[in-house]
Amino acid sequence: MKAITVGDQRIECDELEEGRHGLVLYQDDRIVGYVPYDRLECVAQTRSPVASSSIRSIGYDDEADELEIEFQSGGVYRYAGVSQETYEEFLSARSHGTYFHENVRGQYDYHRIR
Structure with a gap:
């Protein structure tokens, strides 16, 4: 939050x-x-908890078009230029880890915030 x-x-x-x-x-x-x-x-509230072995929570800032992901390891990363549609698909994905690897990782600029 x-x-x-x-x-x-x-x-x-x-x-x-x-x-x-x-x-x-x-x-x-x-x-x-x-x-x-x-x-x-x-x-x-910045992120919603998800059921995943690799991802703890996912959030989205629609004013900045930024996706925020908290991993089970404790790291929190912010990805720039992500559409609301991508966030919604990610949040409702059957496998959050698979969606991340296929649609987010390597596709957007990011920085670690924690």
Whole structure:
């Protein structure tokens, strides 16, 4: 998930805790940020869990046309220029690992975010 601030700063996290005056954001059990409620625009779920031996979750940012994949190994990668249609096919694929290898891997520019 990610917390988006009023100034459009995006802070990635996998867990959050509501405090008295804001949200404490955690990634892998360590604090990665704090956002006061008056600076918080929203919290958005970025990935959906999937049943796969190689892929833990899949997400899509339709504003940026970016596909985000979290692998079972813990690595998270963002792929640029991916269509909404490709994301939907990937999410509903019979085998997420096979779909990834046949339709995503080597087809798009990417970078590791974690």
